[in-house]
Amino acid sequence: MLPLSVPFIATAVLSVLGYVVARKRALSVAGGDIRTLTSLPHQHGLNTALSTLLPPLAVMMVWAIGARIAARSDVALVPENPTMVYIILIGLAVTGFVLSLLRISTSFRARTASEGWIMGLLIFASTIAVLTTVGIVLSMVSETLNFFGQYDFRDFFFSTTWSPNFRGDSxxxxxxxxxxxxxxxxxxxxxxxxxxxxxxxxxxxxxxxxxxxxxxxxxxxxxxxxxxxxxxxxxxxxxxxxxxxxxxxxxxxxxxxxxxxxxxxxxxxxxxxxxxxxxxxxxxxxxxxxxxxxxxxxxxxxxxxxxxxxxxxxxxxxxxxxxxxxxxxxxxxxxxxxxxxxxxxxxxxxxxxxxxxxxxxxxxxxxxxxxxxxxxxxxxxxxxxxxxxxxxxxxxxxxxxxxxxxx
Amino acid sequence: MTDYKISAKGVQVYYGDNHAIKDVDVQIEDKTVTAFIGPSGCGKSTFLRTLNRMNDTIDICRVEGDIRIDGEDIYDPAVDPVQLRAKVGMVFQKPNPFPKSIYDNVAYGPKIHGLARNKSDLDEIVEKSLRKAALWNEAKDRLDAPGTGLSGGQQQRLCIARAIATAPEVLLMDEPCSALDPIATAQVEELIDELRQSYSVVIVTHSMQQAARVSQKTAFFHLGNLVEYGETDKIFTNPEDPRTESYISGRIG
The missing domain is CATH 1.10.3720.10 (MetI-like)
Incomplete structure (x- = not known):
């Protein structure tokens, strides 16, 4: 397993940086008068921060789950090479960062764009909750199937004695x-x-x-x-x-x-x-x-x-x-x-x-x-x-x- | 005169420090519809609720003065408010049927007070009450359906049937039509007129037309005072007090 903490921390730092930079840039585009902007500077900041943070985060989640499944099934679903994964993640973050900064102008509606990203963040959070439940059930199901491969399910459900014996014959x-x-x-x-x-x-x-x-x-x-x-x-x-x-x-x-x-x-x-x-x-x-x-x-x-x-x-x-x-x-x-x-x-x-x-x-x-x-x-x-x-x-x-x- | 059903003298009601009803004297006749009118917050509903001691359920409420029904002081410590409320029925502003069947809604009071000796007695009371409330024809085929499934006007007539079923002598109605449409209102008003044959009905209403249509006596309340009380015709055509005149002609309230 390769650690995901490095790209995660890098993305988070870039995202915070994105907020500050985008806000500054929006102000300078407006020439100090925020009334000429369609969206407020902090909305531009939010848009940049979220478009830097969310895509790599989503990819990280999918990759982590894929790696778990791959580890079990011996199928190469995802690249195992850590450097490549790092490049993909950081690349996504930088792309989001640069693209959203380039879009800043007096007419860009960062208000609407950041709303879209916020919905993405909420969906991401609820997906984690749902996937965790699914993951718990799946991990129990696979071990349970493993158990029933070794022990007859009729004995498990219908036997009236419980006496485990670690030397076997339980x-x-x-x-x-x-x-x-x-x-x-x-x-x-x-x-x-x-x-x-x-x-x-x-x-x-x-x-x-x-x-x-x-x-x-x-x-x-x-x-x-x-x-x-x-x-x-x-x-x-x-x-x-x-x-x-x-x-x-x-x-x-x-x-x-x-x-x-x-x-x-x-x-x-x-x-x-x-x-x-x-x-x-x-x-x-x-x-x-x-x-x-x-x-x-x-x-x-x-x-x-x-x-x-x-x-x-x-x-x-x-x-x-x-x-x-x-x-x-x-x-x-x-x-x-x-x-x-x-x-x-x-x-x-x-x-x-x-x-x-x-x-x-x-x-x-x-x-x-x-x-x-x-x-x-x-x-x-x-x-x-x-x-x-x-x-x-x-x-x-x-x-x-x-x-x-x-x- | 002793044929007054309800006689109130010097009634004061306080909510905490708030003096809600100030020194009200009123004599309500039997087999008559008496309307209480007045602007919002004038105390007409509060006064209505003193007549069956529903104000007892509000902790900070205090009632002083003398209220007699059939000559008996209803605030006497020996009087059981529960018995009193069986005798003085009440219909509320919003239809509030219980989440039970139509039958059980009407049978609720008779069951609690043991008014029926057996099931057929109870059936009879339920039918009679629903007939009186002009709901029998609509409800007879679905007595087991939930009362909450009826339309608003039907629900209010169900609540009236429920109140009649305990065989009260006085029926208090607190804006019974305010949540109803004009057709349902007309039905309930017609019903009120019929109920006058058997009960003394007291109705609080915001609608002056309604008071004029259904009542024989009208009391006008303003800021906790009973301003004027008399024959409905006289109140609406030739009021004595200038405040009453302002109210009914639409200048205040």
């Missing part, structure tokens, strides 16, 4: 992991959704402005706590508490790490998610709805139950599904709260684990990167990605489908 069934993931997420949501929703209803409908201005940021602080800290809380406080007061007296086990521990703590983590989103949505319900209901002699809670919440329901469902995808992707709380033992059980006081935890444990340590025991992590990751993607799409769909119910 059982890599995803079912216990998916079960653990869904079980813990379910408990987290059962806890977080009512609490978060009620908190949101209280804050938006009942609390006075002063209480609201204090309580809302306080709840949002919960969202700022790193998940590892939640994990510690699960490990040293919630886990032992649940074991001593619930699991042992009820004869359900002696484990401090349990689905219940991780689920509860994850639920606490999700409260601000649910409450903050629901609060915004409840506030967006028009006051006319409330007035209509109150004007008919409904009490405040009847109004909320029968009019406000139903009107806000699509948004609330969207919030819950977003929280669900957070829960499914969570790792640290599970490691510290529920342990790392893959198990298929109904008892919520037993230790279980999730897909994300197993991805971490399969990829850490001294492992051979070509073995199915390691590659399974990518298959797990892709499965998880598909599940959360499905949830997100469903959330978007629900929100869009029912958005225009009022007004």
């Amino acid at each position: 059982d890599l069934g995803i079912i216990p992991l998916i079960w653990g993931t869904l079980y813990i997420s379910f408990i987290a949501l059962v806890f977080a959704v009512p609490v978060g929703l009620f908190a949101a209803v209280y804050l938006s409908e009942y609390a006075g402005p002063r209480l609201r201005s204090v309580a809302k940021p306080l709840i949002e602080i919960l969202a700022g706590i790193p998940t590892i800290v939640y994990g510690l809380f699960a490990l040293v406080t919630v886990g032992p508490l649940l074991r001593d007061y619930f699991a042992e007296p009820m004869g359900l086990g002696q484990s401090a790490s349990s689905v219940m521990t991780a689920g509860l703590v994850m639920g606490i983590m999700l409260i601000p998610f649910v409450s903050s989103l629901s609060d915004d949505i409840i506030n967006a319900v028009p006051q006319a709805m409330r007035d209509g209901s109150l004007g008919l002699g409904a009490t405040k809670s009847e109004t909320i139950r029968k009019v406000v919440v139903p009107a806000a329901l699509p948004g609330i469902v969207g919030a819950v599904l977003l929280a669900a995808s957070r829960a499914i992707g969570e790792t640290m709380i599970v490691v510290l709260g529920a342990g790392a033992a893959a198990r298929l059980s109904l008892n919520p006081f037993e230790a279980m684990t999730t897909v994300t935890v197993k991805i971490v444990s399969q990829l850490t340590g001294d492992t051979d990167f070509g073995s199915p025991e390691t590659l399974v992590a990518f298959a797990l990751g892709l499965t998880l990605f598909v599940i959360t993607l499905g949830l997100n799409v469903m959330a978007l769909f629900i929100v869009r489908r029912y958005r225009e119910q009022y007004e």
